[in-house]
Amino acid sequence: MIKIRNYETKDAAITWELKFNTIRNINVRDYTLAQTKAWAPDHFDMKLWQKRINDMNPFIAELNGKVVGFADLQSDGYIDHFFCHSEYQGFGVGRALMEHILAIGISNGVSRFYSQVSLTARTFYEHFGFKVVNEQSIEVQDEKLTNFVMEKII
DSSP states (O other): EEEEEEGGGGGHHHHHHHHHHHHHHTTTSSSSHHHHHHHOOOOOOOOHHHHHHHOOOOOOEETTTTTEEEEOOTTTTTOEEEEEOOGGGTHHHHHHHHHHHHHHHHTOOOOEEEEEEEEHHHHHHTTTTTTTEEEEEEEEETEEEEEEEEEEEE
């Protein structure tokens, strides 16, 4: 059974590793190697990640005590990060995280959920009722990546 819990500072390294491996092993299906290396660089300052993830304060998904995903929900309904472990795709991790985020958001009065969604995650978000607002090209480390602004209105 997938357990969703609150983030703890000690989760920073494992969340970076999970994000890195998911981008490099899953998102590489929809983006070039150069794009995924820009998005998840080989060398990244862990102090910067620690600050970013502490500020993001995500929810952590665990399966049998192992961190298998994480996602955040900001007070305005913005989902900044949503990652499922590359080896646990199709196990219900994403569903558990999304259902948790939506329930928490609704209980806190969020009526619009939105995110910048990768090519890889677009169909997942659509499954939960998100609609594409617009397609965009963002620049990361001199690489252009296509993604979608998607939203769900409650």
